[in-house]
Amino acid sequence: MKRLLFLSLALLFLAACGNNEANEEATEGTEQQDLEEITLVLDWTPNTNHTGLYVARDKGYFEEEGLDVEIIMPGEAGADQLVASGQADFGVSYQEGITMARIQGVPIVSIAAVIQHNTSAFASLADSNITAPKDFEGKSYGGWGSPIEEAVLDSMMQQEDANVDEVEIVNIGDTDFFAAMEQGIDFAWIYYGWTGVEAELRNEPINTVYLTDYSEKLDYYTPVLSTNEKMIEEKPETIKKFVSAVSKGYQLAIDNPEEAADILIEAVPDLDAELVRASQEWLAPKYQDDAPRWGEQKLEVWENYSNWLYENDLLEAELDAEKAFTNEFLPN
Template sequence: MKKIAMALLGVVLVLLGCNQTTTNSSGDELSIILDWTPNTNHTGIYVAQEKGYFEDENLKVEILLPGQTSADQVVAAGQADIGIGSQEMVTRARVQDVPIISIAAIIQHNTSGFASPIDRNIISPSDFSGMTYGGFGDPIEEALLDALMTSENASVEDVDMINIGHADFFTSVQRDIDFSWIYYGWTGIEAEIRDVELNVQYLTDYADELDYYTPVLFTNEDLIATKPELLRRFVAAVSKGYQDAINNPTDTAKILLEAVPDLNEELVYASQAWLADWYQADAEQWGVQELPVWERYATWLHRNHLIEAVPNFEEAFTNQFLPE
């Protein structure tokens, strides 16, 4: 509950700092707060807005950009109805009795890994020894490095870890660091465009437990209890948006660029084409989540002392709002 209290104190900063866009001028109102500046992970939301899928469901949807308070705190405090985050965020929140629940997986598999320019000759986790890692200050980073390095009889204590926050990956590896944690669908694709060759140690290559959902859509328990039909309509509209992104990456990339014209056009088109195969991947439908994925990752987090207890998984996510 301490986390919720912090959210209430910080939420004014979030709302003041957010840019906002809306759909139709009438209908039931909902707000969604992004986890990052707009990118191809969010395309389905912008498509649903532009193509009238929200309007078809009689919804007026407001998109909030992230501020100083994390999306889970904002949604738990009821200052936004829906948020975007990772399975890890939701798991940690549930352990701390923060009442948020994942309602759809935006991407079915974890596409992240530790990346470095090829001239650093990092081809396996053991090569992290003696290198400088640029992170964003989350304890999970050291735990991941430790797990991967221990599997190859190396030690995370031999890695110089510095906090680079949200600094540009390409600038950082030229100046301060040797490797960092990236999502291939954005930074990896940008590297291809820049003709920067990377070595990447994908997390999923080293442990099944690390193939978790990231990002996900989540909401709070109160909205599920009081307005389930509203959520069902929202997810139906967003599902159409992501299905369009799967089937027509070029057209939907254009929609994202029209909504957010400051984005790199070449990167958006290339990233959209790449992610088209990843949104649903091998799942039976877009957005679906499976219990074993939640169980495996939470067990890994607990084993590595990143959460104090393993939550009730059936309260951490639901598929009930996905279209039938």
């Protein structure tokens, strides 16, 4: 009799355990289902411009905000087009791209500056002796075919009485900087935080001519995070949650670049780990820089750059800069 009672109690205990496990699994499943599915499209292959996004995903910051964020590559369509059409909720973009898009009536909006100041430069191998815009004369420039490139070159060269018509402009597409130099190109436009740091690691001396040394109007936001006007109108709380999580991600990258680099390396194993770590150290103080908080954008920066584009006949009309960006979703 006691044995039967013991067996009955044991069966009841096992059944209760089974029910608890089933309930826990059901609860977990419900929690997963409750997460809002979001798509984030990158502008390019993953690099340290994107670290805060991967940190937010892999440290669970998105999940804490109730979001399930999928990070995808842009493909042939491009990030701006995917975001503007609603095929992606958020994207990585650039001030110049958003400016051009809005002039054409495309409803895309910048919601945070990833890096506070423009860190791009025209770079060349040191033995080319290109150290200033006047040295561009008689040289070949490798670009991607945008009219903005020639205008920037012209603007900088005019300050030194040099002529942009003396530059051979070659469309090299997405050819790597170092490969382009081996193919006879003399200089190209780079982001120092990636290609410049790579040059240091390769012990390959390069010269850099920074855009911001020649015009404050060229100190624009690149890259930025974007969304579309429909999202802002219909899902402002989703945007606020997204930006809150991303802000935490970039704050960790600022405060602990080594940990942030490890997260990116684990998320994207194909990346050069040494380059990621060195680039992360270089970029960490530049994400926020002199801004009161990460992601902050200034109206004057948007106006300065759009006015420069308009003055150089690169815009068909003047930009309504106040509608091109917003700080309203940044954490206080």
